[in-house]
Amino acid sequence: MSTPHRVAFLVYDGVTLLDLAGPAEVFKEANRFGADYRIVLLSPTGAEVTSSLGVRIGVDGAVAAEPAPDTFLVVGSDVYPRARVPEDLAQAARIPAAVAGRVASICTGAFVLAAAGLLDGKRATTHWQVAAELAARCPTCRVEPDAIYVRDGTTYTSAGVTAGIDLALALVEEDHGPDLARDVARALVVYMQRAGGQSQFSAPLQGPPPRSPALRTITDLVTANPSGDHSLGALAKHLNVSTRHLTRLFHDELSTTPARYVEGIRFDMARALLDQGHTATQAADLAGFPSYESMRRVFARKLSISPAAYQRRFRTARRATAGDGLAG
Structure with a gap:
């Protein structure tokens, strides 16, 4: 019997609810078509958090207490493009990122990854309105403001809000192929891949990047x-x-x-x-x-x-x- 693929979301006070719900729904829906994703919600301390809408979000535990995730995603927030990411939140991203199979951010979650040093020297994207701010905070990053999402090795970043769904579909496609991902997209009544992005097409997401x-x-x-x-x-x-x-x-x-x-x-x-x-x-x-x-x-x-x-x-x-x- 295969081991479930653990998908861990890092949440914290002020997170954008759709940044969490959209991608999580993709992984949940993929299970209906044969995938085996185990979704867990983590916070820096293990305490519940409150979203930007005031909705309370219960979590499964603290970051440091959970097993290594296969996929680790940092949810976005309107807070941290306007303010510096606190060190305890940056550290909460570093801990699972060090052992995860792949690391991703949804929308402005890229600011948390950047504060944790996880985007240094890498290509990245975020919401177009704050792309310049991300570039300023992470001067070694190559920020691509027009991209729907960007992959750099095992690190993925996505653009604003619903682009997290695009990214989650790409990760499902990477794990299970285009047919299952297309089934999920149709079930959720969303495009499998949007025109106009720079790095959202399936071919570059299949297989490891070149060594050279x-x-x-x-x-x-x-x-x-x-x-x-x-x-x-x-x-x-x-x-x-x-x-x-x-x-x-x-x-x-x-x-x-x-x-x-x-x-x-x-x-x-x-x-x-x-x-x-x-x-x-x-x-x-x-x-x-x-x-x-x-x-x-x-x-x-x-x-x-x-x-x-x-x-x-x-x-x-x-x-x-x-x-x-x-x-x-």
Whole structure:
């Protein structure tokens, strides 16, 4: 019998209730489709806390008294973009983060991670209104204000409020694959992936990041802006290395070529855009394909169908689930 995946949320006085409830609901709903998440709520001292709405939140225990979580999430609050994070709260984040399989923040929870030193030297995001403040408090962070969520190794940060749902769905997809995550998204009547974000597409969330810092720089660059100029020459110039050396890095670590990697990211972006209702021409343009025809060839090679046929199948599946009765 498999061991449940422990998902621990750090809560504290003033937390935004939706930052907690939205992601927690994703993990709970995933259990209906075969996942095995055990959700626990932790506070710095083990005492109940009060949300920004005045709702009291009971907890399962204190941070220091709980076993190591598999996933540790810090909930956001309106308080700490305006005030400094107290040391006891920062320490409450450090303790489980040191032993967790992965660490994440919801919205302004990134300020707690930053105060704990957990974002130093990493890419991160938060609510766009306070992104500049996060960058000021964590000068070594590379803050991306337009991203829905960002992954840097085993650290994840998400944008404002409902972006926590996007992040939770991505974590479920990482654990159980896109089919189960899509079932959860449909059950909750939310988009599985939103268009317009920089790092919310499924491909970059699958598998560990490259070991080489140089290659990691390139994959992050492509993921953040799939439609940019990512020719072999441009990517090699970005690192100030030869095209041969860059090609060798991709071959040794990712068993692919730079061109195939870029194509794969663009394919996943185009597929997500089609899932969300964009036309095939729009998807090709937004994903960075030189033309619709070039995108069509990739779909034919990978899926043996055209983009239009793929979109019809997805829409048919959505209509088929529309009659599923759900109380609520």
